[in-house]
Amino acid sequence: MAPIRNSQVIFNEIPKGLPEPGKTTIFNDKNTIDPETVPLDGSFLVKVLVLSADPYMRGKMRPVEVPSYTPAYLPGKAIYGYGVGKVVKSDHSGFSKGDYVTSVMMDHAEYWVPSKDDFSTIKKFTPEPGLPLSVYLGAAGMPGRTAYIAWSMYAHAKKGQVCFVSAGAGPVGAFVIQLAKRDGMKVIASAGSDEKLRQCKEFGADVVFNYKTQSTEEVLAKEGPIDVYWDNVGGATLDAAFGNAALHARFIICGFITQYNSQEATPYKNIAHILFKRIIVSGFLVFDHEAEWEDKFYAEIPKLLASGQLKYSEDRSKGLEKSGEALLEVQVGKNVGKKIIVVADDD
Amino acid sequence: MAPIRNSQVIFNEIPKGLPEPGKTTIFNDKNTIDPETVPLDGSFLVKVLVLSADPYMRGKMRPVEVPSYTPAYLPGKAIYGYGVGKVVKSDHSGFSKGDYVTSVMMDHAEYWVPSKDDFSTIKKFTPEPGLPLSVYLGAAGMPGRTAYIAWSMYAHAKKGQVCFVSAGAGPVGAFVIQLAKRDGMKVIASAGSDEKLRQCKEFGADVVFNYKTQSTEEVLAKEGPIDVYWDNVGGATLDAAFGNAALHARFIICGFITQYNSQEATPYKNIAHILFKRIIVSGFLVFDHEAEWEDKFYAEIPKLLASGQLKYSEDRSKGLEKSGEALLEVQVGKNVGKKIIVVADDD
Structure with a gap:
């Protein structure tokens, strides 16, 4: 040959x-x-x-x-x-x-x-x-495992509480929206285009907004305070989330795309709310925890995706x-x- | 009368x-x-x-x-x-x-x-x-309880690891230095005067430096990376700690004096290390946990202070x-x- x-x-x-x-x-x-x-x-x-x-x-x-x-x-x-x-x-x-x-x-x-x-x-x-x-x-791979494992470990979701997800139309965000809804939370999702907002809605988000045309601060002030923030972006969005956190909020830092392409320092005016609101902020990368969670994930998630109970x-x-x-x-x-x-x- | x-x-x-x-x-x-x-x-x-x-x-x-x-x-x-x-x-x-x-x-x-x-x-x-x-x-009051309870809850101290304490000569910092040493850690402490540094040494700190005359970044780069950061100050010190954190570091945010007298935004260039190093950052105010810990604290600590086993x-x-x-x-x-x-x- x-x-x-x-x-x-x-x-x-x-x-x-x-x-x-x-x-x-x-x-x-x-x-x-x-x-x-x-x-x-x-x-x-x-x-x-x-x-x-x-x-x-x-x-x-x-x-x-x-x-x-x-x-x-x-x-x-x-x-x-x-x-x-x-x-x-x-x-x-x-x-x-x-x-x-x-x-x-x-x-x-x-x-x-x-x-x-x-x-x-x-x-x-x-x-x-x-x-x-x-x-x-x-959804049945790394982004899905990221959402599933970090949510299981750090969200401490409570029915009726509020979850904010940035990059809500991304593969991790889309999964998180659905997990938060399954746990009975109100979900606010942000994204950068009408098409992405439409998808966030389809995944079940209650409130969606375009961070490019609407003030994240204002939306969170109106729809929050937020009990869980799922952060895929960092920067000004994270700062707005600090400012609008509920007491004992849980922040899951799972991406930081605002800094991947930049070495610039970012101004934060609300970071002291980690103290004032006693926030727990957890950095998460999936490979730390895959060995422990992998079997459970594969036993549960692909079936839910194939049957349409989870969307992607x-x-x-x-x-x-x-x-x-x-x-x-x-x-x-x-x-x-x-x-x-x-x-x-x-x- | x-x-x-x-x-x-x-x-x-x-x-x-x-x-x-x-x-x-x-x-x-x-x-x-x-x-x-x-x-x-x-x-x-x-x-x-x-x-x-x-x-x-x-x-x-x-x-x-x-x-x-x-x-x-x-x-x-x-x-x-x-x-x-x-x-x-x-x-x-x-x-x-x-x-x-x-x-x-x-x-x-x-x-x-x-x-x-x-x-x-x-x-x-x-x-x-x-x-x-x-x-x-x-030491037998609120600052002591702050140090004792937050350390017990969030430090996950391991022998041989490195702890950095800002405001090391303050009543909380002084207590934390001693707790970290009792747990077998190497302790770096910062303060703002020679007299305070001398006290940090007396409390047991291994490395002390004056943050007003020495670069926190440089000291931590040389003596770290740090596994536990006890933050009483926030701001540039916190940013330097993010930049010099060890993998899976624990940050306890227990004071933020850099922002108490200012509404200015502070630039952070290393905050994305929360993700890269998978740091857990915990905001702590003592009154959330006093009821649970008070009896244990009063049974144990005043005796150690009176006998000189703990200093203040x-x-x-x-x-x-x-x-x-x-x-x-x-x-x-x-x-x-x-x-x-x-x-x-x-x-």
């Missing part, structure tokens, strides 16, 4: 602010792989089907010497992130041809051979009938060459719903 | 920034009381012995219509706060002549007749032999007329140790 195309998305340059498709990352369709002869050495060959574009990936586009919670991308190498693929050839006793796998280390490429270091990140799964594979990158929305780009653009979209909030890059059909 | 002098400290004017003795508060020594004829109506007459000047009292010097966690002082009325006194006459079955009492509602006056609303705040106690009454306003320091002003000045001192950090106003001897 002759070598076949194995296009890749290469990390080329550290962005100054926002990532720039074609400069920060370069799409290379000249690369090839020979499935017959590729050395596996105890690993296996995965055909990449769907990839995820997530805000955290901006944090990996930095000098390798700068420490952070997630390793930096290596210049000249393929970028990687959450993906779903199918094993096409295996030299590993735990994985067989036809297995579906998901991992946070999947190359933005058409084919992937995991290294031994990647093995612990790879989960083999049986797709829930009726649920698209891409959902395992969203997706924003798909077709073709690996759209990866760079997708990464930019999730930084500026252009996507509506979970951003997915469809690399290949599952045939 | 003829009426006797009952000097009072009257709340006269809302300060713009710092309180101004003689303007914000006025000392009135023309007031009298007749212990024979004063109407008690089920209450009792207390001779005020020692009073406390605490930073939170600035927050009560505000317009009555502005809500906060503690009621505003009423213009033209005596200010009040933590104090220790002795019952001289009683029309209340629970209190007898000679009883020692402490309360957060004690007038800054020579005599005090508590209202029925005050009763629930009054604690009768038997002074530990060898322990000055004033210590029941410091005091900064005493003699005479009720010093009240206004004392309130200013605790705002600008002029006091070294717990600020006490000695109103009368216990004779």
Whole structure:
């Protein structure tokens, strides 16, 4: 069998602010792989089907010497992130041809051979009938686990209390809105476009507003005070939430997109309310807690998503060459719903 | 018996920034009381012995219509706060002549007749032999309970980890340094004068620095990262702590003196580390938890203080007329140790 195309998305340059498709990352369709002869050495060959574009990936586009919670991308190498693929050839006793796998280390490429270091990140799964594979990158994947685990650990939801969710149309926010409603809370959700607000409503939010055209302070003053704030953004929105927190409010800090592309200091005028209102603010990254919660999550959530009891929305780009653009979209909030890059059909 | 002098400290004017003795508060020594004829109506007459000047009292010097966690002082009325006194006459079955009492509602006056609303705040106690009454306003009082309870609830201290305490020479900070050392931690303490740094050392701090002449960022970068930050100040110190936090750090926000006298927004450049380091930030005010912890505290702490196993320091002003000045001192950090106003001897 002759070598076949194995296009890749290469990390080329550290962005100054926002990532720039074609400069920060370069799409290379000249690369090839020979499935017959590729050395596996105890690993296996995965055909990449769907990839995820997530805000955290901006944090990996930095000098390798700068420490952070997630390793930096290596210049000249393929970028990687959450993906779903199918094993096409295996030299590993735990994985067989036809297995579906998901991992946070999947190359933005058409084919992937995991290294031994990647093995612990790879989960083999049986797709829930009726649920698209891409959902395992969203509501049934990392964003869903983020919402589900942090909500379970830190929200201490009480019926009749008020929850505010920023980025409510994103994959985490959408899930949180539904969890808060299931717990009997009043939900305020913010987003940046009419289409996103419509989606927040569909997910069940009671009050929605566009943070670009309405004052977050004013909305929260009118509809709050807020008992739970689910923060995906930080900055002025977080400051407004501090100012409108209820006594003993719980803040879950789960994203901070206002600072991913900036080193500027942000003015906070209400942060002392952490004291005055005795707020508990909890920073959360899902990988700290996945081992403990994963089984419960997979037993419960994919079924609810397949049956429609939990809703999700997706924003798909077709073709690996759209990866760079997708990464930019999730930084500026252009996507509506979970951003997915469809690399290949599952045939 | 003829009426006797009952000097009072009257709340006269809302300060713009710092309180101004003689303007914000006025000392009135023309007031009298007749212990024979004063109407008690089920209450009792207390001779005020020692009073406390605490930073939170600035927050009560505000317009009555502005809500906060503690009621505003009423213009033209005596200010009040933590104090220790002795019952001289009683029309209340629970209190007898000679009883020692402490309360957060004690007038800054020579005599005090508590209202029925005050009763629930009054604690009768038997002074530990060898322990000055004033210590029941410091290490054996509200600041001590603050340190003891919040440390017990939120520090999750681990031997060998690093604790940073701001305002380390204050009554709360001094207590926290000793709790952290008892738990086997390395302790970094900051304060604003050589004398305060010397005290921090005496309380057991391993590393001390003057935040006015040394960079908090640099000290924490060298001596950290910090696992527990005990915050009494907020502002730039808190921002430096965010920037130098260890993974899964615990921040206890127990004071925010940088904002008590200012409405300005403060720039934070490191607040996103709440996410990156998965920090848990807990706002704490002692009165939320006193009922639950009080018995344990009084059974354990006064003995340790009397025996010298726990240390404390005091900064005493003699005479009720010093009240206004004392309130200013605790705002600008002029006091070294717990600020006490000695109103009368216990004779």
